[in-house]
Amino acid sequence: MADSRPMSIAQPPGATACLVFGDGRVAWGTGFGAEGSAVGELCFHTAMTGYQEVMTDPSFARQVVAFTFPHIGNVGANDQDFEADDPHALGCIVREAVSGPSNFRSTVGFAEWMAAHKRIGISGLDTRALTRLVRREGPPNVVIAHSASGEFDVAALQRQAAEWPGLEGMDLAKEVSRAGLENWSGGKWSLELGFGAAGNENGEGERPHVVAIDYGAKRNIFRNLVEAGAKVTIVPASASFDEIMALKPDGFFLSNGPGDPAATGDYAVPVIRQLLETKLPLFGICLGHQLLALAVGGRTSKMFQGHRGANHPVKRISDGAVEITSMNHGFAVERDGIPQGVRETHVSLFDDSNCGIELNDRPAFSVQYHPEASPGPQDSYYLFEKFVGMMR
Structure with missing residues (x-):
């Protein structure tokens, strides 16, 4: 079992990493991955699998x-x-020490992968205690730091955490979005084919063309x-709006992404309102759901x-069915609004x-959760078919 170090100010012997809170609390552990520090x-996150997908999800920008x-x-x-293309979470905290890989698909150990992508990890912390802290106090601003020498300026790290403004009011979509247009190819992964092209009996030209707006989308x-069955x-x-319509779309997709939807909405909402006026189908996920609202x-x-997790139950109001879903969001659409x-x-x-809306007078709908199941269950794939x- 890993050593579960309690929060304190005094550094215990052998500690090579720390999680520093804005109020001065410090959790000490053993570092892995990259050295350095980051504030967020x-x-x-409650998923049992898919930690690599979590670390590379753009929705986790500026988060530990x-x-x-x-x-x-x-x-x-x-x-x-x-x-x-790269990890977006600043770092991660785990209970047990990272062991050597034990999977036929592995090409590199997780600690080495974290170091190669300049992401900081801490092991040996009581993650249950951290979860209870977040549930009790809300998500705090922290600095995650790793130094193989064990040398830290805790006071400076505490000031950095205290002075960071937080995610509210922060537009991060432009930071994680693609810089230009991309024609997507490749379907879902399979053991035999990898990310092979999906079959289309009518030919590629017969596929309806969806233009997807990338606010921080997952592949x-x-x-x-x-x-x-779509061309993307x-x-x-x-x-x-003009750039989107020049592509001659049959429908529009609003992606997931990080940050405050109200801040991203300053430039996204006017475009979405124009897209709705075309009365072409529109589908949004996560941040895209919030922007549609x-x-x-x-x-x-x-x-x-x-x-944040891969085990969140959601009720479908139309028939009372329960979908087990994957979620990752810190903002929500207000039900009473x-x-x-x-x-x-x-x-x-x-x-x-709230976890989903649909417009009555045009073909537009969205959900708060992630039906693409990455990581997570596949209960909600029907939304793509819809x-x-x-x-x-």
Whole structure:
């Protein structure tokens, strides 16, 4: 068992990493991955698998992830389970020491992978205690630091954590979005083919064309759109209405992403409102869901602790069915602010927060959770088929 070091100010012998809070509390542990320090928001994630997908999810920009599952890193890392070109989470905290990889798909150990991508890890912390702290106090601003020599200027790190402004009011979509247009290819992964092209009996030209706006999208979303029968072109978060329409789309997709939706909405919402006026099908996920809600007159707000994990139950209001979903968001659409002409389609069974909307007068809908299952269950893949069916 790893040594579970309590929070204190005094550094225990052998500690090579620390998590420093803005109020002066310090949690000491053993560092792995890259050396250095980074400031951001602490959150916890409840998935038992998929830690590489979590670390590379752009929605985790400016966040430090505490994994509640104790055995993180034991299947190593590979070149296929990336959700973006590089990791976006600042670092991670794990209970047990990272062991050597034990999986036939692994090409490198997790600690080595973290170091190669300049991401900081801490092992030996009581992640259950950190989870209870976030649930009790909300997500704190922290600095994660690793020094092989064990030398830290804790006072300076504490000031850095205290002075960081936090995610509220912060637009991060432009930081993680693609810089230019990309024509996507490749469907879902399989053991036999890897990320092979999805079959299409009618020929590629017959596929409905979806233009996806990248606010910090996960790759597996595009793979699922291809699998469901779409042709996908990706544009950056800053793309204008005219630039999107010049691509002759049959529908629009609003991606997930990090940061405060109200801040991203300053430039995204006017474009989305123009897209809605075309009355072409539109589908949004996570940040895209929140931006659609803002575009039709809804409101968003920062959640007390957020939802992050691969085991979140969501009720589908139309028939009462329960979907087990993957989630990653710290902001939510306010249920009491859903405007007329918009119906609520899904609700969280954890805290009754909104998880989906659909417009009554045009083919547009969105969900708060991640139906692309990366990582997570596949209960909600039907949403991609619904969207592609609307475009057809």
